[in-house]
Amino acid sequence: MPRAKAQRTPKDNGAAEAPLLELRGIRAAYESVEVLHGIDFSVEAGSLLAILGPNGAGKSTTLRVIAGLMQPKSGQLLLDGHDVTGASADQLARAGICLIPEGRGIFPNLTVRENMLMDAYSGDGRSPSDLEEAAYTQFPRLGERRDQVAGTLSGGEQQMLSLSRAFSTDPAIILLDELSMGLAPVIVEELFQVVGHLTTTGVTIVVVEQFAGAVLDLADRVASNCSAVVMAQGSVRLRGAPRKIKRELATAYLGGT
Amino acid sequence: MEKFFVFLIIGFATSAVYAVSATGLVVTYLTSGVFNFAHGAMGMFLAFVYWELSVNRGWPVPLALVVTLLVIAPLLGVLLDVLVMRRLVAGASVATKLVVTLALLLSFQGLALAIWGIELRTLPNFFGGRTYEILGLSISWHQTITILTAIGVAFGLRQLFRRTRLGVAMRAVVDSPELCATKGLSPNVVTGASWALGAMLAGLAAILIAPGLNLEVNTLSLLVVSAYAAAVLGRLQNLPATFLGAVIIGVSQAMVVAYLPSSNEWVQNLRPAIPFVLLFIALLLRGELRLPERARTHAEPEPPNLRFTIGLGLVVIALSIPFAQWLGGVSKSNLLTGSSGMAFAAITICLVMLTGLSGQVSLMHMSFAGIGAIVLGKMPDSVPYLAALVIAALVAGLVGAVIALPAIRLRGIYLALSTLAFAILLDELVFGNSDVLGGGSTLPVERPNIAGLRLESEESMFVVLTVVVVLFANVFLIVRRSKFGRMLSAMRDSPGASQMIGMNVTAQKLKIFFLSASLAGLAGALLGGLQARVGQLDFLWFKSLSVLLVATIFGITSVSGALLGAFFFVVLPRILSEVSEGGNSTTITLAFQPLIIGLLAIATARRPEGLAGRIRERVRPLMSRLPGLPESKGPAEPSEPAREMAGAKS
Numbered sequence: 001m002p003r004a005k006a007q008r009t010p011k012d013n014g015a016a017e018a019p020l021l022e023l024r025g026i027r028a029a030y031e032s033v034e035v036l037h038g039i040d041f042s043v044e045a046g047s048l049l050a051i052l053g054p055n056g057a058g059k060s061t062t063l064r065v066i067a068g069l070m071q072p073k074s075g076q077l078l079l080d081g082h083d084v085t086g087a088s089a090d091q092l093a094r095a096g097i098c099l100i101p102e103g104r105g106i107f108p109n110l111t112v113r114e115n116m117l118m119d120a121y122s123g124d125g126r127s128p129s130d131l132e133e134a135a136y137t138q139f140p141r142l143g144e145r146r147d148q149v150a151g152t153l154s155g156g157e158q159q160m161l162s163l164s165r166a167f168s169t170d171p172a173i174i175l176l177d178e179l180s181m182g183l184a185p186v187i188v189e190e191l192f193q194v195v196g197h198l199t200t201t202g203v204t205i206v207v208v209e210q211f212a213g214a215v216l217d218l219a220d221r222v223a224s225n226c227s228a229v230v231m232a233q234g235s236v237r238l239r240g241a242p243r244k245i246k247r248e249l250a251t252a253y254l255g256g257t
Numbered sequence: 258m259e260k261f262f263v264f265l266i267i268g269f270a271t272s273a274v275y276a277v278s279a280t281g282l283v284v285t286y287l288t289s290g291v292f293n294f295a296h297g298a299m300g301m302f303l304a305f306v307y308w309e310l311s312v313n314r315g316w317p318v319p320l321a322l323v324v325t326l327l328v329i330a331p332l333l334g335v336l337l338d339v340l341v342m343r344r345l346v347a348g349a350s351v352a353t354k355l356v357v358t359l360a361l362l363l364s365f366q367g368l369a370l371a372i373w374g375i376e377l378r379t380l381p382n383f384f385g386g387r388t389y390e391i392l393g394l395s396i397s398w399h400q401t402i403t404i405l406t407a408i409g410v411a412f413g414l415r416q417l418f419r420r421t422r423l424g425v426a427m428r429a430v431v432d433s434p435e436l437c438a439t440k441g442l443s444p445n446v447v448t449g450a451s452w453a454l455g456a457m458l459a460g461l462a463a464i465l466i467a468p469g470l471n472l473e474v475n476t477l478s479l480l481v482v483s484a485y486a487a488a489v490l491g492r493l494q495n496l497p498a499t500f501l502g503a504v505i506i507g508v509s510q511a512m513v514v515a516y517l518p519s520s521n522e523w524v525q526n527l528r529p530a531i532p533f534v535l536l537f538i539a540l541l542l543r544g545e546l547r548l549p550e551r552a553r554t555h556a557e558p559e560p561p562n563l564r565f566t567i568g569l570g571l572v573v574i575a576l577s578i579p580f581a582q583w584l585g586g587v588s589k590s591n592l593l594t595g596s597s598g599m600a601f602a603a604i605t606i607c608l609v610m611l612t613g614l615s616g617q618v619s620l621m622h623m624s625f626a627g628i629g630a631i632v633l634g635k636m637p638d639s640v641p642y643l644a645a646l647v648i649a650a651l652v653a654g655l656v657g658a659v660i661a662l663p664a665i666r667l668r669g670i671y672l673a674l675s676t677l678a679f680a681i682l683l684d685e686l687v688f689g690n691s692d693v694l695g696g697g698s699t700l701p702v703e704r705p706n707i708a709g710l711r712l713e714s715e716e717s718m719f720v721v722l723t724v725v726v727v728l729f730a731n732v733f734l735i736v737r738r739s740k741f742g743r744m745l746s747a748m749r750d751s752p753g754a755s756q757m758i759g760m761n762v763t764a765q766k767l768k769i770f771f772l773s774a775s776l777a778g779l780a781g782a783l784l785g786g787l788q789a790r791v792g793q794l795d796f797l798w799f800k801s802l803s804v805l806l807v808a809t810i811f812g813i814t815s816v817s818g819a820l821l822g823a824f825f826f827v828v829l830p831r832i833l834s835e836v837s838e839g840g841n842s843t844t845i846t847l848a849f850q851p852l853i854i855g856l857l858a859i860a861t862a863r864r865p866e867g868l869a870g871r872i873r874e875r876v877r878p879l880m881s882r883l884p885g886l887p888e889s890k891g892p893a894e895p896s897e898p899a900r901e902m903a904g905a906k907s
Contacts, residue, residue: 067439093441101439107432114425121426122441128422165440 001087003124004080004096004172018081020045020204021066021173026075028065035061037234038075043173048205050219050242052212052249053231059208060102062231063175066206067099068092080172093122096172098165102181102208105162108151112142115150115161116168123169135164138194156187163191166198173204180211192218212249216242262394264515265508270400271483272507273407274466276500278484279491280414281458286493287431288451291342291354292670295361296459297481299337302365303330303460304467304477305373308380318383325464326457334456337361338449341859352618353862355673356809359620359802360858366474366799367852374844378472380464403465410458411500418496427451475799479532479681483510485674486536506535530685533678540675541663560734570727574720581719592715594827596787599722602823603780605808606729606816611773612805613814614737616749617766618673620801621660621680625774626781627688627796628653633782634702634791635695642706646782653778654771661770680798689793699792702785718787725783729776730816736772745769803851806858812867821869829853 004020019042028036036058043049051059064070066077068089077085079095087095099105107115116135120128136143139160145153150161159179166174176195180188196218199205209215212230219226219242228245230238238248282296293299306329311321345357384398417424426447430437434444462484463477470476483506490502510531560566585592608622632649640648660679687693694700705712705721712721736742744765748755756762785791805813807826812818830846837845861867 069435069438088443089435089438090441090443093439099439101436105436105439107429107436109432110425110429114428117422117425118429118437118440118442120422 001082001084001091001095002080003094018078019043020080021206022076022078023062023066024076024078026062026065026077027073028061028070029073034073035234036065036072039231039234039236041229041236041239043204043206044225045204046202046225048199048207048219048226050212050215050226050228051206051208051231052210052215052228052245053237055210056233057231058234059231060177063099063177063206063208066092066173067097067175069099090121094124096122096124097175098122098169098171098173099175100162100166100177100179102178104155104158106150106153106158109149111147111149112153112161113146116164119165119169122165122171126169131168134168138167139164155183156190159183159187159191160194163194166203171203173206174198176205176207178208178210180209180214188214196221212246216246216249259394260515264511266394266396266400268508268511269504270403270507271466271511272504273404274462274480275484275487275507276407276503277410277458277465278462278481279487279499279503280410280496281455281462282481282484282488283491283493283496283499284414284427284451284458285455286488288427289338289342289448291345291358292493293361293455294355294358294673295365296455297463297484298362298365298478299333299456300459300461300463300481301474301477302369303333303456304380304463304472305369307460307464308378308467308472309373312378312380322464326460330456330460331453334452334454335449337456338445338452342452343445343448345862352612352616355618355670356806356862357859360806360855360862362478362855363799363802363806363851364855364859366478367848367850367855369474370844370848371852375474375847380467380472382468399468406461406465407500410461411496414496423447423450482536482678482681483507483532486532486539489536489539489671489674490542502539506532506539509535530682533682536678537675537682540671540678560737563731563735563738566731566734570731573727574724577720577723578716581716584719585716589715592719593787594831596715596719596722597784598824598827599719599726600780600784600787601804601826602726602820603722603729604777604784605804605819605823606726606733607773607777607780608805608808609813609815609819610733610736610776611769612808614733614742614749615745615766615769617770618676618805619773620673620677620798620805621683622773622777622804623781623796623801624680624683624688624798625653625657625777626784627683627791628656629778629781630702630785630791630795631687631693631700632778633785634700635693641708642703643708646705646779649782650775650779653781654775657774657777658767658771661767661774677798680801684793684796684798688796694792699790701790702782702788704786704789705783718783722783722787725780726820729780732776733816736769741765741768799851803854806854808867810854810857810861810867812869814867815869815873817873818867818869822867826854 022042023039026036026039027034039058039062041049051062053059061070065072068084068087068091071086075085076083077087079092079097084092084095093099107118110118113132116132117128119131119135120126123131132146136146141157142161142164145157150158153161163179165171179191179195183191192214195205195207207215207218216228219228226242227240228242229236230245230249238245278296278300282293285296286292303325307321307325310316310324311318316324341357341361345354382397382399383402388395388397390396418428419425426437426442427450429442430444430447430451437444437447459481463480466480467477470480484503486506487499487502490505491497491499513531561569581592581595584595604622604626607625608619611622612618629649629652632652633645636645636648660676663675691697704718712718736745744755744760748760748762748765752762781796785795788795803826804822807822808819809822811822811825830850833846833849
């Protein structure tokens with residue numbers, strides 16, 4: 001599987017260009033219980049997509065399907081125009097998909113440096129020391145703790161470590177799952193600023209959040225090219241520009257439409 | 258003092274072997290979550306391969322070593338991972354993993370016997386057993402190499418896990434296989450590598466220790482028990498502690514051999530059992546449970562109501578009388594096979610009660626049966642038969658409870674390990690002890706004689722055993738339908754939650770252990786009577802293992818599974834000896850019986866309801882048309898709340 005390009009040169013960016021990521025009629029089930037009933041959306045290269053919705057809407061499951069951690073029952077997953085349905089998580093990671101999972105996406109018994117050594121598998125040939133350098137430039141605090149066991153870092157630092165891969169491995173698409181979960185508001189604010197910084201590099205981002213307000217504000221702020229979808233009960237209920245979504249959000253959450 | 262140093266060096270050399278073996282065990286356990294009971298058997302198999310190459314084919318030693326340890330061993334490890342372990346890991350319960358590796362143990366033994374036969378072989382020492390002297394002590398080159406190898410392995414593993422990307426990845430997989438995948442590294446690559454490493458270490462340990470012993474299937478497979486003890490001392494996760502554990506076990510074993518009096522037969526019998534005693538002590542010291550145990554519950558068919566099962570039982574008993582006469586008319590040996598099938602069915606139902614219902618795996622049920630038989634055999638003639646039978650059952654039950662009491666806080670692999678330790682201990686200490694067996698190698702056991710009613714003919718034995726099976730089956734079903742049975746299932750699925758709602762988990766575990774062991778003792782007493790004489794061979798630990806495995810093949814959760822399994826168990830050797838008539842039938846039976854049972858168990862272990870469950874699925878819809886049977890319930894459809902819960906996970 002070829003690695004998807006992180007950013008497109010302007011020449012590539014023709015109107016007929018396929019979206020970087022596309023989901024077509026994705027259905028997925030936990031054993032016999034279907035939780036995604038045909039999800040369709042696409043993400044343009046260099047854009048930000050926010051997936052919103054109440055608890056149990058299927059947002060995280062959608063991300064798991066995109067990352068290859070869960071195989072869809074039917075439907076297609078396209079990356080950079082190639083059909084990658086059925087590819088395993090490690091193949092997709094090497095193809096440029098970078099999932100920052102909910103909770104803490106770190107190996108708690110490994111040191112910070114060893115955690116980064118693991119990033120090298122999806123680093124497109126970058127050496128571990130290059131990866132470390134890129135990560136420490138973004139998060140100097142991790143540099144101070146490089147030989148500390150990751151499980152002993154604070155919650156915010158753990159999330160930084162998890163997020164550092166988005167900077168160091170130069171992925172094509174970053175999937176952020178509930179970045180704010182279990183963290184103090186001030187740290188969430190800090191992390192959202194980091195994500196805001198990420199968008200300026202032109203990388204494609206898919207964000208899943210329960211707290212719709214925060215993420216819509218973020219999308220609005222960086223607004224160059226962003227959209228949002230609202231999911232509920234395993235289907236996409238609403239899609240459009242963040243501003244439009246914000247107006248209709250109350251209806252969406254209360255089960256209208 | 259010289260004696261002390263001589264034995265100290267022997268102890269260190271043994272420790273070195275244990276350390277190599279135990280680290281292999283820990284590495285595979287950590288990365289794949291499977292505690293490999295077949296680790297020793299794998300090493301045994303590789304030692305045989307090495308013997309084949311170096312001795313039988315006359316290859317030079319270095320070449321044979323390289324081919325065995327660097328080519329065949331890793332291949333074997335990867336093959337196991339791909340064919341067996343990988344299909345297991347996702348969501349397999351601890352009991353399933355246990356059964357699969359136990360089945361592998363049996364398969365490796367069968368395979369080695371099938372290829373190399375039963376004759377004893379020896380493997381030469383390295384450097385032909387030459388020695389050198391330091392400070393007046395003579396030390397063999399083989400011992401030196403063994404100790405240096407262990408040190409080399411320790412150092413090499415440390416470098417691997419700290420310095421190399423693959424080693425760090427192995428540790429990362431322990432933390433989260435899923436996260437590894439999202440970072441672009443397939444966890445399969447890592448577990449494959451760790452199984453290859455595990456196999457290499459198992460083979461290395463076996464090749465190092467084999468020259469001191471005979472190259473024999475059982476000895477080498479069981480040698481790993483000391484490695485288990487070392488691994489348990491390292492809490493199955495800490496490699497330096499595992500090394501230290503190996504030293505403690507190896508040295509104390511050598512010292513016990515050196516200083517224990519050698520006059521008394523009990524002490525003599527205790528010697529080979531030392532590793533098992535040490536294992537049990539290690540379990541008690543370090544066996545606290547910190548392991549994440551994923552409970553994966555299975556659908557149980559709703560039992561038919563009591564009136565129906567008792568009625569069915571009476572019909573079966575009534576039919577058994579003419580059936581026994583007909584079978585005896587055909588041939589005596591058929592009748593005997595039928596009767597021992599019934600006896601094993603009774604023992605298997607006890608196992609179903611314990612393992613299927615309460616989720617505790619026992620590897621010593623044949624030992625309970627043996628205790629029952631021995632107690633009955635030792636009973637003076639003045640005691641009436643029925644009273645003697647009850648006493649036999651009670652003694653077996655008490656032994657079960659006494660063993661369960663310290664082991665009860667252990668679950669999963671630790672409980673299985675401690676029952677295995679006890680089974681082997683009893684093999685040596687009781688069933689093979691001529692004091693216990695009244696001076697000979699077997700003990701006569703009487704047949705039922707109840708209040709003047711002599712039930713000693715072959716036909717009446719069949720009927721008596723049928724009655725016992727019907728009785729046990731109904732006891733099991735009564736337990737399952739009762740509040741006690743519901744508590745046991747709850748405990749099996751989640752011990753933590755059961756404690757939280759106020760259940761006394763320990764008391765329930767003890768009760769079911771006592772009940773299961775005493776019924777097994779009763780069945781064993783009758784089995785002894787059926788055979789007329791019992792000896793060590795009747796209750797060997799791997800018989801317990803085979804019974805557990807056949808029960809799993811046919812369904813560890815139901816009476817029908819127990820019945821089918823028991824009959825498979827007694828009929829299989831007969832089929833094998835028929836098939837191999839004219840050839841070397843003992844070897845074929847010895848080799849192929851474990852091989853067939855092992856492979857079948859591996860193939861079916863993923864479904865606890867077993868083959869009987871599959872047959873039931875087909876038959877139930879037809880049966881439900883009969884009055885008096887509960888409605889057939891197909892594979893449980895998740896209820897509405899369950900759907901919502903599953904949906905909420907996303």
